[in-house]
Amino acid sequence: MDVKTGLFYLFAAVLLFAAFRVITARNPVYAALYLVLAFFQAAAIWLLLRAEFLAIVLVLVYVGAVMVLFLFVVMMLDINVDGLRQGFWKHFPLAAGVGALIALEMAGVLMGGFRLAAPRSAMVGGPDSSNTLELGKLLYTGYLYPLEIAAVILLVAIVAAIALTLRARKDSKYQNPSDQVRVKARDRVRIVQMPVTRAAQPVAEQPQASAETKA
Template sequence: MIQVFAFYLFAALAILSAVFVILSRNPVHSVLWLIVAFFNAAGLMVLVGAEFIAMLLVIVYVGAVAVLFLFVVMMLDIDFASLRAGFVKNFPLGIAIAVVLLAELVFGIGAYRAGSIDLAPAAATAAPPIMTSNIAAIGQVLYSRYLFLFESAGIILLVAMIGAIVLTHRDRKDSRPQNIDRQNRRRPQDATVNMRPEVGGGLEL
């Protein structure tokens, strides 16, 4: 019974939050509603027994959306005064959303302990169920059958990361080198010079 109730709760809130993602005019609000949609989708994955996909949704997608939220705040011309003014007005809505997310977490844990939902009746030729979790089964397959491909993908990502660091810290010949130690030892009175140019004379660099 708790599984069915949790399924309808997660599904309804996922659809509702997806609608608000489209209808919200404020990009920050759209990103927040998208995070709510990801959390509800992760709850649906937990109900069907796909814990690994649920963890990917929360860790990867919600983490990436948080970074996207920072880029939106930095790059768009957002009036922070209006956002602070609407904080008190939207505070009850934020508390309500927090309570709903807490209730979803409680129902999700209860539904997970009760067992996954059977999406279809088991056929006579179906494989016997594996008496282990979804994450443990994926780990056994990755580190046994696909070990070489998994390690190769890790080496490629490591080489790409090292290449990005090398390209960032390379010395450019067409620019003046930066002496950090000299900048730190510079006195405040030597940092700026008060010039009194004549009218129409300009400055001598």
């Protein structure tokens, strides 16, 4: 067994362990951190397969953006873990059925075998060609229209998210920037004349209290 095979088994073992801990960890923060570890191990396997672009995209997009956002959301929200686990056994048969179906589909694909063929980079640009360069050429030539359609869909999703966030609601409190700009100094500060503070008058002693003192 060479070094590359040993690294593959090491990364695969850590990946399986991290994926198992994602679904078994009781703390949501620990589950998110284990998912980050799983992403890193998957990126390392992509590097072993000479898919540098996919490895960098996996680290930058999922670990650097998506998982950091998930981690901040999980840490900022007060999630009641006990409440989430109340319906576990209720939904377990459905989840087990879906998992078994996915396992059967993956087994059907894997048992069919893999078709070994020459890599795309070797057929197009030779063995010394860059994987990222060939992927970029293929993406912006043969798949240009699907790429533009996906960009338009993402743009529409961004605009829709902004529109849903900035819509006027009855229970939301917001300020009008135009009114803030037109405000004047006399509207911000108002001087009120108050009477001069007087010294407190001494309180006369009660007769009952003086009698108790003499006794």
